[in-house]
Amino acid sequence: MAETPARTADRGGRLALLRRNPLLWPVVALVALLAINVVANPGFLSLRMQDGHLYGNLVDIARNGAPVLLVALGMTLVIATRGIDLSVGAVAAISGAVACVYIAGAPDGGSVGTAIVACSLALATCVALGLWNGFLVSVLGIQPIIATLVLMTAGRGLAMLVTDGQITTVNNSTFAGLGVGFVATLPIAILVALGVFALTALVVRRTALGMLIEAVGINPEASRLAGVRARTIIWTVYVFAALCAGLAGLMIAGNTSAADANNAGLWIELDAILAVVIGGTSLAGGRFSLAGTLVGALFIQTLATTIPNLGIPAQTNYLFKAVVVILVCLLQSPRVRHALRVRRRTLPMTAKAGVA
Secondary structure (H helix, E strand, C coil): CCHHHHHHHHHHHHHHHHHHHHHHHHHHHHHHHHHHHHHHHCCCCCCECCCEEEEHHHHHHHHHHHHHHHHHHHHHHHHHHHCCCCCHHHHHHHHHHHHHHHHHCCCCCCCCHHHHHHHHHHHHHHHHHHHHHHHHHHHCCCCCCHHHEEEEEEEHHHHHHHHCCCCCECCHHHHHHHHHHECCEEEEEHHHHHHHHHHHHHHHCCHHHHHHHHCCCCCCCHHHHCCCHHHHHHHHHHHHHHHHHHHHHHHHHHHHHCCCCCCCCCCCHHHHHHHHHHHHCCCCCCCCCHHHHHHHHHHHHHHHHHHHHHCCCCHHHHHHHHHEEEHHHHHHHHHHHHHHHHHHHHHHHHHHHHHC
């Protein structure tokens, strides 16, 4: 049966809408990476139960990617306001340092109460650091990249000062559970990251906060004239970003039961920014996609897993990430996108002319 012109046009419209979906290409890239791993290792997607816990490469990707997802969630909202936060890696290091030093110095260092107090102190410290970043950006008007660069460089020094320049190890099963523990067969890190993701999505998509963040990012002056408290919004997103980084720092420290001020959270800010951009959020601010950030974080961690799985030295991980950054920036460039659109329009016309 011949297809009617109306049905053909409707199908073409749906395909065009699908191609414009910002989640399409990140999902395609993630699926392609998984397919490469399956080709290299046919059992890559297999899962198994052991001692009541779920194990497998997919579980490892999700668990190891949980800190990146947490940092990327905060980074998404910061970028949506035309900002950037380069200090999240240092904040993560400070968070782990504060928690581990408190646990190591407590008389009952292995108790649940000590772990709760240590994590609370660490997160409170991160809130203070977020307030500092927000103050520099929203009140003093310093460029976000410069304002957060201050804490990025000084934060490692603060973490070193807290730990006295030593790797501080602890023995607390509750604290370690944030990184390696399980609940209902799933790693706690995955459940915490998904919980924060769901709560963030609920707040920014079911309240006016998300719209206000986008308004500030699209046009700060117009939003101010419309009565939006842009300063408060900016302050809020930087505090949230620091809080997410602090929680990620606790996961990283819990994974090794130690605080390493030099290496904890190192370059995680770059992974977070890349995850946000891959997910379709523009660095120019405005509209953002939390679902895209989730896919981007999974892509980053899958890429880190794919490289050694293919027998490539892990040290080249940064090289592959650099290639991804270049490709994403090119795809987001208005000039490149315009050139691609012109080329797509020109090719059918050339083909028709050749037939004629």
